[in-house]
Amino acid sequence: MMRFQELSQEFTTYFNKIHFPEKPESLYGAAHYMLEDGGKRIRPILCLLGNELFGPVKPDTWKIAVALELFHNFTLIHDDIMDKAPLRRGRSTVHAKYDESTALLAGDVMLLQAYDNLNETDPAYVQTLIRLLNKTGREVCEGQQLDMDFEKNASISLSEYLHMIELKTAVLLAGSLQMGAIAGGAGETDQQLIYDFGRNLGLAFQVQDDWLDAFGDPSTFGKLKGGDIVANKKTFLLVKALESASPENKQEIKELMFYSGPDKVERMTFIYQESGVGQAAQEAKNYYMERAYQSLERISVPAERKNALRELAIYLLEREA
Protein backbone atom coordinates (compact mmCIF):
# COMPACT_ATOMS: atom_id res chain seq x y z
CA MET A 1 0.00 0.00 0.00
CA MET A 2 1.32 3.43 -0.86
CA ARG A 3 1.92 5.98 1.86
CA PHE A 4 -0.92 8.25 0.78
CA GLN A 5 -3.29 5.28 0.91
CA GLU A 6 -2.19 4.47 4.47
CA LEU A 7 -2.73 8.07 5.51
CA SER A 8 -6.10 8.07 3.79
CA GLN A 9 -7.21 5.09 5.88
CA GLU A 10 -5.85 6.64 9.07
CA PHE A 11 -7.56 9.91 8.33
CA THR A 12 -10.88 8.19 7.62
CA THR A 13 -10.72 6.57 11.07
CA TYR A 14 -9.72 9.85 12.71
CA PHE A 15 -12.41 11.84 10.89
CA ASN A 16 -15.16 9.31 11.59
CA LYS A 17 -16.39 10.96 14.79
CA ILE A 18 -19.13 13.27 15.93
CA HIS A 19 -18.26 16.75 14.68
CA PHE A 20 -21.42 18.53 15.78
CA PRO A 21 -23.83 18.64 18.72
CA GLU A 22 -26.99 16.52 18.56
CA LYS A 23 -29.49 19.37 18.56
CA PRO A 24 -31.10 20.90 16.64
CA GLU A 25 -31.17 17.68 14.67
CA SER A 26 -32.71 19.51 11.70
CA LEU A 27 -29.44 21.44 11.32
CA TYR A 28 -26.69 19.09 12.45
CA GLY A 29 -28.33 16.04 10.87
CA ALA A 30 -27.84 17.77 7.51
CA ALA A 31 -24.21 18.53 8.33
CA HIS A 32 -23.52 14.93 9.33
CA TYR A 33 -25.32 13.67 6.24
CA MET A 34 -22.86 15.61 4.11
CA LEU A 35 -19.83 14.20 5.91
CA GLU A 36 -21.02 10.59 5.60
CA ASP A 37 -20.64 11.10 1.89
CA GLY A 38 -17.00 10.04 1.99
CA GLY A 39 -15.12 11.39 -0.95
CA LYS A 40 -11.44 11.04 -1.65
CA ARG A 41 -10.24 13.16 1.29
CA ILE A 42 -7.49 14.57 -0.94
CA ARG A 43 -6.99 17.78 1.02
CA PRO A 44 -6.34 16.15 4.42
CA ILE A 45 -4.01 13.67 2.76
CA LEU A 46 -2.07 16.50 1.12
CA CYS A 47 -1.87 18.25 4.49
CA LEU A 48 -0.52 15.13 6.22
CA LEU A 49 2.00 14.49 3.44
CA GLY A 50 3.00 18.17 3.53
CA ASN A 51 3.88 17.75 7.21
CA GLU A 52 5.60 14.41 6.72
CA LEU A 53 7.89 15.83 4.08
CA PHE A 54 9.58 17.91 6.78
CA GLY A 55 9.18 15.81 9.91
CA PRO A 56 7.00 13.33 11.83
CA VAL A 57 3.28 14.07 11.64
CA LYS A 58 2.24 16.20 14.61
CA PRO A 59 -1.04 15.83 16.52
CA ASP A 60 -1.82 19.38 15.33
CA THR A 61 -1.68 18.27 11.72
CA TRP A 62 -4.62 15.94 12.22
CA LYS A 63 -6.65 18.90 13.46
CA ILE A 64 -5.58 20.95 10.44
CA ALA A 65 -6.52 18.04 8.16
CA VAL A 66 -9.97 17.90 9.75
CA ALA A 67 -10.35 21.66 9.32
CA LEU A 68 -9.47 21.36 5.62
CA GLU A 69 -11.97 18.55 5.03
CA LEU A 70 -14.69 20.51 6.82
CA PHE A 71 -13.81 23.62 4.84
CA HIS A 72 -13.96 21.66 1.58
CA ASN A 73 -17.37 20.26 2.51
CA PHE A 74 -18.60 23.76 3.33
CA THR A 75 -17.71 24.83 -0.23
CA LEU A 76 -19.36 21.72 -1.71
CA ILE A 77 -22.67 22.24 0.14
CA HIS A 78 -22.86 25.89 -0.92
CA ASP A 79 -21.70 25.19 -4.49
CA ASP A 80 -24.37 22.52 -4.88
CA ILE A 81 -27.04 25.03 -3.80
CA MET A 82 -25.76 27.57 -6.34
CA ASP A 83 -25.47 24.99 -9.11
CA LYS A 84 -28.89 23.52 -8.21
CA ALA A 85 -27.20 20.11 -8.34
CA PRO A 86 -29.53 17.24 -7.40
CA LEU A 87 -26.79 14.65 -6.88
CA ARG A 88 -23.24 14.39 -5.60
CA ARG A 89 -21.47 11.07 -5.98
CA GLY A 90 -24.75 9.29 -6.52
CA ARG A 91 -26.50 10.61 -3.40
CA SER A 92 -28.95 13.47 -3.03
CA THR A 93 -27.21 16.74 -2.30
CA VAL A 94 -27.88 18.31 1.09
CA HIS A 95 -30.30 20.93 -0.22
CA ALA A 96 -32.15 18.29 -2.26
CA LYS A 97 -32.52 15.96 0.74
CA TYR A 98 -33.31 18.70 3.27
CA ASP A 99 -34.00 22.16 1.85
CA GLU A 100 -31.94 25.11 0.66
CA SER A 101 -32.13 27.03 3.91
CA THR A 102 -30.98 24.09 5.98
CA ALA A 103 -28.18 23.36 3.51
CA LEU A 104 -27.08 26.99 3.60
CA LEU A 105 -26.88 26.90 7.40
CA ALA A 106 -25.25 23.45 7.44
CA GLY A 107 -22.53 24.90 5.20
CA ASP A 108 -22.13 27.86 7.55
CA VAL A 109 -21.69 25.68 10.64
CA MET A 110 -19.28 23.48 8.70
CA LEU A 111 -17.09 26.54 8.07
CA LEU A 112 -17.29 27.62 11.71
CA GLN A 113 -16.29 24.10 12.74
CA ALA A 114 -13.31 24.23 10.38
CA TYR A 115 -12.05 27.34 12.18
CA ASP A 116 -12.72 25.69 15.50
CA ASN A 117 -10.35 22.84 14.67
CA LEU A 118 -7.70 25.11 13.18
CA ASN A 119 -7.87 27.42 16.19
CA GLU A 120 -6.81 24.66 18.59
CA THR A 121 -3.30 24.32 17.17
CA ASP A 122 0.04 25.60 18.45
CA PRO A 123 0.03 29.37 19.21
CA ALA A 124 3.38 29.51 17.41
CA TYR A 125 1.64 29.16 14.03
CA VAL A 126 -2.11 29.27 14.60
CA GLN A 127 -2.44 32.81 13.26
CA THR A 128 -0.39 31.93 10.18
CA LEU A 129 -2.67 28.97 9.50
CA ILE A 130 -5.86 30.97 9.95
CA ARG A 131 -4.51 33.75 7.74
CA LEU A 132 -3.81 31.18 5.05
CA LEU A 133 -7.28 29.63 5.32
CA ASN A 134 -8.87 33.09 5.12
CA LYS A 135 -6.91 33.96 1.97
CA THR A 136 -7.57 30.59 0.40
CA GLY A 137 -11.23 30.74 1.32
CA ARG A 138 -11.66 34.15 -0.29
CA GLU A 139 -9.97 32.86 -3.44
CA VAL A 140 -12.22 29.79 -3.58
CA CYS A 141 -15.28 32.09 -3.30
CA GLU A 142 -13.86 34.30 -6.05
CA GLY A 143 -13.33 31.22 -8.22
CA GLN A 144 -16.91 30.08 -7.70
CA GLN A 145 -18.20 33.57 -8.53
CA LEU A 146 -16.09 33.71 -11.72
CA ASP A 147 -17.30 30.23 -12.66
CA MET A 148 -20.91 31.43 -12.38
CA ASP A 149 -20.12 34.67 -14.21
CA PHE A 150 -18.46 32.73 -17.02
CA GLU A 151 -21.51 30.52 -17.49
CA LYS A 152 -23.46 33.64 -18.43
CA ASN A 153 -20.68 35.01 -20.65
CA ALA A 154 -20.30 33.56 -24.15
CA SER A 155 -16.73 34.59 -24.66
CA ILE A 156 -13.98 34.14 -22.12
CA SER A 157 -10.29 33.73 -22.81
CA LEU A 158 -8.24 30.66 -21.94
CA SER A 159 -6.19 32.67 -19.47
CA GLU A 160 -9.39 33.83 -17.72
CA TYR A 161 -10.49 30.21 -17.57
CA LEU A 162 -7.18 29.06 -16.11
CA HIS A 163 -7.29 31.85 -13.52
CA MET A 164 -10.77 30.69 -12.51
CA ILE A 165 -9.78 27.04 -12.02
CA GLU A 166 -6.68 28.11 -10.15
CA LEU A 167 -8.89 29.93 -7.65
CA LYS A 168 -11.72 27.42 -7.54
CA THR A 169 -9.66 24.25 -7.28
CA ALA A 170 -5.89 24.65 -7.18
CA VAL A 171 -5.33 27.06 -4.29
CA LEU A 172 -7.03 24.84 -1.71
CA LEU A 173 -4.84 21.89 -2.68
CA ALA A 174 -1.82 24.20 -2.48
CA GLY A 175 -2.93 25.64 0.84
CA SER A 176 -3.50 22.15 2.27
CA LEU A 177 0.08 21.19 1.50
CA GLN A 178 1.43 24.45 2.87
CA MET A 179 -0.52 24.15 6.12
CA GLY A 180 0.89 20.68 6.70
CA ALA A 181 4.36 21.99 5.87
CA ILE A 182 3.96 24.85 8.37
CA ALA A 183 3.09 22.41 11.15
CA GLY A 184 5.99 20.21 10.01
CA GLY A 185 8.39 23.09 10.48
CA ALA A 186 9.19 24.01 6.86
CA GLY A 187 11.00 27.29 6.18
CA GLU A 188 9.37 29.99 4.08
CA THR A 189 11.08 29.08 0.82
CA ASP A 190 10.06 25.44 1.17
CA GLN A 191 6.52 26.52 2.07
CA GLN A 192 6.33 28.54 -1.14
CA LEU A 193 7.71 25.62 -3.16
CA ILE A 194 5.23 23.11 -1.77
CA TYR A 195 2.43 25.62 -2.35
CA ASP A 196 3.52 25.96 -5.99
CA PHE A 197 3.74 22.19 -6.30
CA GLY A 198 0.10 21.95 -5.13
CA ARG A 199 -1.10 24.82 -7.29
CA ASN A 200 0.35 23.32 -10.45
CA LEU A 201 -0.81 19.85 -9.47
CA GLY A 202 -4.31 21.28 -9.07
CA LEU A 203 -4.21 22.98 -12.46
CA ALA A 204 -2.93 19.80 -14.13
CA PHE A 205 -5.65 17.81 -12.37
CA GLN A 206 -8.47 20.11 -13.46
CA VAL A 207 -7.27 20.32 -17.08
CA GLN A 208 -7.08 16.53 -17.11
CA ASP A 209 -10.58 16.33 -15.65
CA ASP A 210 -11.82 18.47 -18.52
CA TRP A 211 -9.99 16.26 -21.04
CA LEU A 212 -11.34 13.05 -19.50
CA ASP A 213 -14.92 14.26 -19.87
CA ALA A 214 -14.57 14.13 -23.66
CA PHE A 215 -11.78 11.62 -24.21
CA GLY A 216 -11.62 9.43 -21.10
CA ASP A 217 -12.78 5.86 -20.74
CA PRO A 218 -15.99 6.08 -18.68
CA SER A 219 -15.32 2.65 -17.16
CA THR A 220 -12.16 3.89 -15.43
CA PHE A 221 -13.06 7.61 -15.13
CA GLY A 222 -16.21 6.93 -13.15
CA LYS A 223 -18.30 9.73 -14.61
CA LEU A 224 -20.71 9.82 -17.52
CA LYS A 225 -18.89 10.58 -20.75
CA GLY A 226 -19.51 14.05 -22.13
CA GLY A 227 -21.38 15.35 -19.10
CA ASP A 228 -19.68 18.74 -19.49
CA ILE A 229 -20.55 18.83 -23.19
CA VAL A 230 -24.21 18.05 -22.56
CA ALA A 231 -24.35 20.82 -19.93
CA ASN A 232 -22.46 23.32 -22.18
CA LYS A 233 -20.06 23.71 -19.28
CA LYS A 234 -17.07 25.97 -19.85
CA THR A 235 -14.05 23.65 -19.87
CA PHE A 236 -10.49 23.95 -21.11
CA LEU A 237 -11.63 22.20 -24.31
CA LEU A 238 -14.59 24.44 -25.03
CA VAL A 239 -12.84 27.70 -24.17
CA LYS A 240 -9.77 26.77 -26.20
CA ALA A 241 -11.87 25.66 -29.16
CA LEU A 242 -13.91 28.89 -29.12
CA GLU A 243 -10.59 30.72 -29.11
CA SER A 244 -8.60 28.78 -31.70
CA ALA A 245 -10.79 26.54 -33.88
CA SER A 246 -11.39 27.34 -37.54
CA PRO A 247 -14.29 29.75 -38.25
CA GLU A 248 -16.40 26.82 -39.51
CA ASN A 249 -15.74 24.76 -36.41
CA LYS A 250 -16.42 27.74 -34.15
CA GLN A 251 -19.73 28.21 -35.91
CA GLU A 252 -20.61 24.55 -35.44
CA ILE A 253 -19.69 24.67 -31.76
CA LYS A 254 -22.00 27.62 -31.26
CA GLU A 255 -24.80 25.75 -33.00
CA LEU A 256 -24.14 22.58 -31.02
CA MET A 257 -24.54 24.53 -27.81
CA PHE A 258 -28.20 25.03 -28.74
CA TYR A 259 -28.57 21.41 -29.79
CA SER A 260 -29.50 18.48 -27.60
CA GLY A 261 -29.65 15.49 -29.94
CA PRO A 262 -28.15 12.15 -28.94
CA ASP A 263 -25.04 12.73 -31.08
CA LYS A 264 -24.14 16.05 -29.42
CA VAL A 265 -21.24 14.58 -27.42
CA GLU A 266 -19.85 12.69 -30.39
CA ARG A 267 -20.03 15.71 -32.71
CA MET A 268 -18.47 18.08 -30.17
CA THR A 269 -15.69 15.60 -29.38
CA PHE A 270 -14.98 15.29 -33.09
CA ILE A 271 -14.53 19.07 -33.39
CA TYR A 272 -12.32 19.12 -30.30
CA GLN A 273 -10.20 16.42 -31.91
CA GLU A 274 -10.07 18.15 -35.26
CA SER A 275 -9.20 21.53 -33.74
CA GLY A 276 -6.38 20.00 -31.75
CA VAL A 277 -7.78 21.13 -28.41
CA GLY A 278 -7.59 17.62 -26.96
CA GLN A 279 -3.89 17.71 -27.76
CA ALA A 280 -3.60 21.24 -26.34
CA ALA A 281 -5.18 20.09 -23.07
CA GLN A 282 -2.71 17.22 -22.79
CA GLU A 283 0.14 19.64 -23.39
CA ALA A 284 -1.19 22.06 -20.78
CA LYS A 285 -1.57 19.24 -18.29
CA ASN A 286 2.01 18.10 -18.95
CA TYR A 287 3.25 21.67 -18.61
CA TYR A 288 1.65 22.06 -15.18
CA MET A 289 2.82 18.60 -14.11
CA GLU A 290 6.35 19.50 -15.12
CA ARG A 291 6.15 22.75 -13.17
CA ALA A 292 4.81 20.87 -10.16
CA TYR A 293 7.67 18.36 -10.25
CA GLN A 294 10.21 21.16 -10.62
CA SER A 295 8.93 22.83 -7.46
CA LEU A 296 8.96 19.52 -5.60
CA GLU A 297 12.52 18.91 -6.80
CA ARG A 298 13.72 22.18 -5.30
CA ILE A 299 12.38 21.55 -1.80
CA SER A 300 15.35 21.21 0.56
CA VAL A 301 14.73 17.70 1.90
CA PRO A 302 16.36 14.45 0.73
CA ALA A 303 14.89 13.19 -2.57
CA GLU A 304 13.61 9.91 -1.14
CA ARG A 305 11.31 11.75 1.25
CA LYS A 306 9.52 13.19 -1.76
CA ASN A 307 8.42 9.78 -3.01
CA ALA A 308 5.08 9.81 -1.23
CA LEU A 309 4.04 13.11 -2.87
CA ARG A 310 5.34 11.94 -6.23
CA GLU A 311 3.31 8.75 -5.94
CA LEU A 312 0.19 10.72 -5.09
CA ALA A 313 0.76 13.03 -8.06
CA ILE A 314 1.12 10.05 -10.37
CA TYR A 315 -2.02 8.49 -8.93
CA LEU A 316 -3.99 11.69 -9.47
CA LEU A 317 -2.61 12.63 -12.86
CA GLU A 318 -2.21 9.36 -14.65
CA ARG A 319 -5.72 8.10 -14.33
CA GLU A 320 -6.54 8.57 -18.00
CA ALA A 321 -7.87 5.71 -20.06
Add this chain to the structure above:
Amino acid sequence: MMRFQELSQEFTTYFNKIHFPEKPESLYGAAHYMLEDGGKRIRPILCLLGNELFGPVKPDTWKIAVALELFHNFTLIHDDIMDKAPLRRGRSTVHAKYDESTALLAGDVMLLQAYDNLNETDPAYVQTLIRLLNKTGREVCEGQQLDMDFEKNASISLSEYLHMIELKTAVLLAGSLQMGAIAGGAGETDQQLIYDFGRNLGLAFQVQDDWLDAFGDPSTFGKLKGGDIVANKKTFLLVKALESASPENKQEIKELMFYSGPDKVERMTFIYQESGVGQAAQEAKNYYMERAYQSLERISVPAERKNALRELAIYLLEREA
Protein backbone atom coordinates in the same frame (compact mmCIF):
# COMPACT_ATOMS: atom_id res chain seq x y z
CA MET B 1 -23.81 63.35 23.36
CA MET B 2 -23.73 60.07 25.23
CA ARG B 3 -20.61 57.92 25.22
CA PHE B 4 -22.18 55.17 23.11
CA GLN B 5 -23.17 57.80 20.53
CA GLU B 6 -19.59 59.11 20.38
CA LEU B 7 -18.28 55.58 19.91
CA SER B 8 -20.91 54.93 17.26
CA GLN B 9 -19.67 57.94 15.27
CA GLU B 10 -16.03 56.92 15.70
CA PHE B 11 -16.79 53.37 14.65
CA THR B 12 -18.68 54.55 11.57
CA THR B 13 -15.61 56.51 10.47
CA TYR B 14 -13.30 53.59 11.22
CA PHE B 15 -15.55 51.08 9.46
CA ASN B 16 -16.06 53.26 6.40
CA LYS B 17 -13.18 51.80 4.39
CA ILE B 18 -12.60 49.24 1.68
CA HIS B 19 -13.02 45.80 3.25
CA PHE B 20 -12.69 43.73 0.08
CA PRO B 21 -10.62 43.61 -3.09
CA GLU B 22 -12.00 45.22 -6.24
CA LYS B 23 -12.36 42.08 -8.30
CA PRO B 24 -14.44 40.14 -9.06
CA GLU B 25 -16.77 43.12 -8.84
CA SER B 26 -19.77 40.78 -9.19
CA LEU B 27 -18.89 39.30 -5.78
CA TYR B 28 -17.33 42.13 -3.78
CA GLY B 29 -19.74 44.74 -5.14
CA ALA B 30 -22.51 42.76 -3.47
CA ALA B 31 -20.55 42.58 -0.21
CA HIS B 32 -19.91 46.33 -0.22
CA TYR B 33 -23.53 47.03 -1.09
CA MET B 34 -24.55 45.23 2.11
CA LEU B 35 -22.13 47.22 4.25
CA GLU B 36 -23.28 50.59 2.86
CA ASP B 37 -26.60 49.76 4.43
CA GLY B 38 -25.61 51.33 7.72
CA GLY B 39 -27.60 49.93 10.57
CA LYS B 40 -27.22 50.71 14.21
CA ARG B 41 -23.78 49.09 14.65
CA ILE B 42 -24.90 47.87 18.08
CA ARG B 43 -22.43 44.96 18.26
CA PRO B 44 -19.27 47.01 17.66
CA ILE B 45 -20.47 49.62 20.13
CA LEU B 46 -21.06 46.92 22.75
CA CYS B 47 -17.57 45.58 22.06
CA LEU B 48 -15.96 49.00 22.49
CA LEU B 49 -17.94 49.70 25.66
CA GLY B 50 -17.02 46.23 26.94
CA ASN B 51 -13.35 47.13 26.60
CA GLU B 52 -13.77 50.62 28.03
CA LEU B 53 -15.39 49.27 31.17
CA PHE B 54 -12.05 47.73 32.13
CA GLY B 55 -9.50 50.06 30.57
CA PRO B 56 -8.68 52.39 27.65
CA VAL B 57 -9.87 51.12 24.26
CA LYS B 58 -7.06 49.16 22.58
CA PRO B 59 -6.30 49.27 18.85
CA ASP B 60 -7.17 45.54 18.84
CA THR B 61 -10.68 46.30 19.99
CA TRP B 62 -11.40 48.24 16.82
CA LYS B 63 -10.45 45.15 14.82
CA ILE B 64 -12.69 42.99 16.97
CA ALA B 65 -15.51 45.50 16.51
CA VAL B 66 -15.05 45.33 12.73
CA ALA B 67 -15.06 41.52 12.90
CA LEU B 68 -18.33 41.56 14.84
CA GLU B 69 -20.02 43.93 12.41
CA LEU B 70 -18.88 41.80 9.45
CA PHE B 71 -20.06 38.67 11.23
CA HIS B 72 -23.46 40.23 11.90
CA ASN B 73 -23.78 41.24 8.24
CA PHE B 74 -22.89 37.70 7.19
CA THR B 75 -25.83 36.42 9.24
CA LEU B 76 -28.16 39.11 7.84
CA ILE B 77 -27.32 38.31 4.20
CA HIS B 78 -27.88 34.59 4.72
CA ASP B 79 -31.01 35.07 6.86
CA ASP B 80 -32.52 37.31 4.19
CA ILE B 81 -31.96 34.57 1.59
CA MET B 82 -33.63 31.99 3.83
CA ASP B 83 -36.51 34.29 4.70
CA LYS B 84 -36.89 35.37 1.05
CA ALA B 85 -36.98 38.95 2.33
CA PRO B 86 -37.18 41.56 -0.43
CA LEU B 87 -36.24 44.55 1.73
CA ARG B 88 -34.01 45.40 4.66
CA ARG B 89 -34.28 48.88 6.12
CA GLY B 90 -36.03 50.13 3.01
CA ARG B 91 -33.41 48.90 0.51
CA SER B 92 -33.41 45.78 -1.63
CA THR B 93 -31.75 42.86 0.13
CA VAL B 94 -28.52 41.57 -1.42
CA HIS B 95 -30.12 38.53 -3.04
CA ALA B 96 -32.95 40.67 -4.41
CA LYS B 97 -30.56 43.20 -5.94
CA TYR B 98 -28.01 40.65 -7.20
CA ASP B 99 -29.08 37.01 -7.06
CA GLU B 100 -29.21 34.28 -4.44
CA SER B 101 -25.92 32.68 -5.44
CA THR B 102 -24.03 35.95 -5.29
CA ALA B 103 -25.62 36.80 -1.96
CA LEU B 104 -24.71 33.38 -0.58
CA LEU B 105 -21.07 33.89 -1.59
CA ALA B 106 -21.03 37.50 -0.41
CA GLY B 107 -22.14 36.22 3.00
CA ASP B 108 -19.39 33.60 2.95
CA VAL B 109 -16.64 36.12 2.17
CA MET B 110 -18.06 38.43 4.84
CA LEU B 111 -17.58 35.64 7.41
CA LEU B 112 -14.04 34.93 6.19
CA GLN B 113 -13.26 38.64 6.48
CA ALA B 114 -14.60 38.68 10.03
CA TYR B 115 -12.08 35.97 10.97
CA ASP B 116 -9.37 37.86 9.13
CA ASN B 117 -9.85 40.88 11.35
CA LEU B 118 -10.16 38.87 14.53
CA ASN B 119 -7.05 36.87 13.67
CA GLU B 120 -4.84 39.97 13.66
CA THR B 121 -5.19 40.65 17.37
CA ASP B 122 -2.80 39.98 20.25
CA PRO B 123 -1.56 36.35 20.38
CA ALA B 124 -2.23 36.50 24.12
CA TYR B 125 -6.00 36.26 23.50
CA VAL B 126 -6.56 35.69 19.80
CA GLN B 127 -7.46 32.02 20.26
CA THR B 128 -9.87 32.86 23.07
CA LEU B 129 -11.59 35.40 20.83
CA ILE B 130 -11.85 33.03 17.88
CA ARG B 131 -13.15 30.25 20.13
CA LEU B 132 -15.84 32.61 21.37
CA LEU B 133 -16.82 33.68 17.84
CA ASN B 134 -17.01 30.03 16.76
CA LYS B 135 -19.27 29.11 19.67
CA THR B 136 -21.43 32.21 19.21
CA GLY B 137 -21.62 31.64 15.46
CA ARG B 138 -22.80 28.06 15.94
CA GLU B 139 -25.45 29.24 18.36
CA VAL B 140 -26.67 31.94 15.97
CA CYS B 141 -27.00 29.29 13.24
CA GLU B 142 -28.89 27.03 15.67
CA GLY B 143 -31.19 29.93 16.53
CA GLN B 144 -31.92 30.60 12.86
CA GLN B 145 -32.63 26.90 12.26
CA LEU B 146 -34.97 26.75 15.27
CA ASP B 147 -36.71 29.91 14.06
CA MET B 148 -37.34 28.26 10.68
CA ASP B 149 -38.40 24.98 12.33
CA PHE B 150 -40.83 26.86 14.59
CA GLU B 151 -42.48 28.58 11.65
CA LYS B 152 -43.54 25.12 10.42
CA ASN B 153 -44.59 23.96 13.86
CA ALA B 154 -47.99 25.07 15.17
CA SER B 155 -47.27 24.49 18.81
CA ILE B 156 -44.10 25.58 20.57
CA SER B 157 -43.72 26.43 24.22
CA LEU B 158 -42.71 29.82 25.57
CA SER B 159 -39.47 28.35 26.92
CA GLU B 160 -38.63 26.96 23.47
CA TYR B 161 -39.31 30.39 22.02
CA LEU B 162 -37.11 32.12 24.59
CA HIS B 163 -34.31 29.62 23.95
CA MET B 164 -34.55 30.38 20.23
CA ILE B 165 -34.29 34.17 20.63
CA GLU B 166 -31.45 33.72 23.10
CA LEU B 167 -29.50 31.87 20.41
CA LYS B 168 -30.58 33.96 17.45
CA THR B 169 -30.16 37.40 18.99
CA ALA B 170 -28.89 37.54 22.56
CA VAL B 171 -25.67 35.51 22.41
CA LEU B 172 -24.04 37.73 19.78
CA LEU B 173 -24.73 40.85 21.86
CA ALA B 174 -23.31 39.01 24.88
CA GLY B 175 -20.29 37.77 22.93
CA SER B 176 -19.60 41.28 21.60
CA LEU B 177 -19.40 42.65 25.13
CA GLN B 178 -17.26 39.75 26.31
CA MET B 179 -14.81 40.10 23.42
CA GLY B 180 -14.31 43.76 24.22
CA ALA B 181 -13.89 42.88 27.89
CA ILE B 182 -11.26 40.26 27.02
CA ALA B 183 -9.23 42.82 25.10
CA GLY B 184 -9.73 45.28 27.95
CA GLY B 185 -8.16 42.82 30.38
CA ALA B 186 -11.23 41.66 32.34
CA GLY B 187 -10.88 38.62 34.58
CA GLU B 188 -12.98 35.52 33.96
CA THR B 189 -15.68 36.33 36.51
CA ASP B 190 -16.17 39.81 35.08
CA GLN B 191 -16.21 38.35 31.57
CA GLN B 192 -19.03 36.02 32.60
CA LEU B 193 -20.93 38.87 34.23
CA ILE B 194 -20.69 41.14 31.21
CA TYR B 195 -21.72 38.23 29.01
CA ASP B 196 -24.79 37.68 31.20
CA PHE B 197 -25.55 41.39 31.11
CA GLY B 198 -25.55 41.22 27.29
CA ARG B 199 -27.55 38.02 27.12
CA ASN B 200 -30.31 39.40 29.33
CA LEU B 201 -30.21 42.75 27.57
CA GLY B 202 -30.68 40.88 24.27
CA LEU B 203 -33.61 38.89 25.61
CA ALA B 204 -35.24 42.03 27.01
CA PHE B 205 -34.67 43.80 23.70
CA GLN B 206 -36.23 41.02 21.63
CA VAL B 207 -39.25 40.63 23.89
CA GLN B 208 -39.74 44.40 23.70
CA ASP B 209 -39.44 44.24 19.91
CA ASP B 210 -42.22 41.66 19.87
CA TRP B 211 -44.35 43.84 22.14
CA LEU B 212 -43.76 46.99 20.06
CA ASP B 213 -45.01 45.24 16.93
CA ALA B 214 -48.48 45.03 18.43
CA PHE B 215 -48.53 47.83 20.98
CA GLY B 216 -45.87 50.34 19.92
CA ASP B 217 -46.37 53.71 18.33
CA PRO B 218 -45.35 53.26 14.67
CA SER B 219 -44.22 56.88 14.46
CA THR B 220 -41.45 56.29 17.03
CA PHE B 221 -40.90 52.54 16.48
CA GLY B 222 -40.06 52.95 12.81
CA LYS B 223 -41.70 49.75 11.61
CA LEU B 224 -45.15 49.05 10.25
CA LYS B 225 -47.53 48.22 13.07
CA GLY B 226 -48.52 44.58 13.28
CA GLY B 227 -46.01 43.32 10.70
CA ASP B 228 -45.44 40.19 12.78
CA ILE B 229 -49.17 39.63 13.13
CA VAL B 230 -49.78 39.95 9.39
CA ALA B 231 -46.96 37.46 8.72
CA ASN B 232 -48.18 35.05 11.46
CA LYS B 233 -44.67 35.27 12.88
CA LYS B 234 -44.02 33.43 16.10
CA THR B 235 -43.46 36.10 18.73
CA PHE B 236 -43.54 36.19 22.50
CA LEU B 237 -47.12 37.44 22.26
CA LEU B 238 -48.38 34.75 19.91
CA VAL B 239 -46.58 31.88 21.63
CA LYS B 240 -47.70 33.01 25.07
CA ALA B 241 -51.29 33.53 23.88
CA LEU B 242 -51.43 30.07 22.31
CA GLU B 243 -50.19 28.73 25.62
CA SER B 244 -52.29 30.65 28.11
CA ALA B 245 -55.30 32.34 26.50
CA SER B 246 -58.82 31.10 27.15
CA PRO B 247 -60.05 28.26 24.90
CA GLU B 248 -62.27 30.71 22.99
CA ASN B 249 -59.41 33.16 22.42
CA LYS B 250 -57.07 30.35 21.38
CA GLN B 251 -59.66 29.25 18.85
CA GLU B 252 -60.00 32.76 17.50
CA ILE B 253 -56.21 33.15 17.23
CA LYS B 254 -56.02 29.96 15.19
CA GLU B 255 -58.75 31.24 12.91
CA LEU B 256 -57.12 34.66 12.58
CA MET B 257 -53.94 33.01 11.39
CA PHE B 258 -55.85 31.92 8.27
CA TYR B 259 -57.47 35.32 7.90
CA SER B 260 -56.06 38.29 6.04
CA GLY B 261 -58.72 40.98 6.31
CA PRO B 262 -57.80 44.60 7.06
CA ASP B 263 -58.81 44.21 10.74
CA LYS B 264 -56.52 41.24 11.40
CA VAL B 265 -53.98 43.29 13.37
CA GLU B 266 -56.63 45.05 15.41
CA ARG B 267 -58.44 41.82 16.28
CA MET B 268 -55.25 39.98 17.21
CA THR B 269 -54.02 42.87 19.32
CA PHE B 270 -57.36 42.90 21.12
CA ILE B 271 -56.98 39.23 22.02
CA TYR B 272 -53.41 39.81 23.16
CA GLN B 273 -54.66 42.58 25.38
CA GLU B 274 -57.55 40.57 26.72
CA SER B 275 -55.38 37.51 27.41
CA GLY B 276 -52.88 39.61 29.28
CA VAL B 277 -49.98 38.62 27.05
CA GLY B 278 -49.04 42.26 26.41
CA GLN B 279 -48.69 42.60 30.14
CA ALA B 280 -46.76 39.30 30.35
CA ALA B 281 -44.32 40.55 27.71
CA GLN B 282 -43.72 43.75 29.68
CA GLU B 283 -43.09 41.71 32.79
CA ALA B 284 -40.69 39.39 30.97
CA LYS B 285 -38.83 42.37 29.56
CA ASN B 286 -38.56 43.92 33.01
CA TYR B 287 -37.38 40.61 34.43
CA TYR B 288 -34.55 40.33 31.89
CA MET B 289 -33.68 44.02 32.32
CA GLU B 290 -33.45 43.52 36.04
CA ARG B 291 -31.22 40.49 35.59
CA ALA B 292 -29.04 42.46 33.19
CA TYR B 293 -28.62 45.33 35.66
CA GLN B 294 -27.84 42.88 38.46
CA SER B 295 -25.00 41.36 36.44
CA LEU B 296 -23.71 44.82 35.56
CA GLU B 297 -23.85 45.77 39.22
CA ARG B 298 -21.64 42.86 40.22
CA ILE B 299 -18.81 43.66 37.81
CA SER B 300 -15.76 44.65 39.84
CA VAL B 301 -15.15 48.17 38.50
CA PRO B 302 -16.23 51.48 40.06
CA ALA B 303 -19.96 52.17 39.57
CA GLU B 304 -19.43 55.40 37.59
CA ARG B 305 -17.62 53.50 34.85
CA LYS B 306 -20.79 51.51 34.23
CA ASN B 307 -22.78 54.59 33.26
CA ALA B 308 -22.08 54.26 29.55
CA LEU B 309 -23.47 50.72 29.43
CA ARG B 310 -26.43 51.71 31.56
CA GLU B 311 -27.20 54.61 29.23
CA LEU B 312 -27.05 52.31 26.22
CA ALA B 313 -29.37 49.81 27.91
CA ILE B 314 -31.85 52.56 28.67
CA TYR B 315 -31.63 53.82 25.09
CA LEU B 316 -32.27 50.33 23.72
CA LEU B 317 -34.95 49.29 26.18
CA GLU B 318 -36.97 52.38 26.76
CA ARG B 319 -37.91 53.18 23.22
CA GLU B 320 -41.56 52.21 23.60
CA ALA B 321 -44.26 54.62 22.61
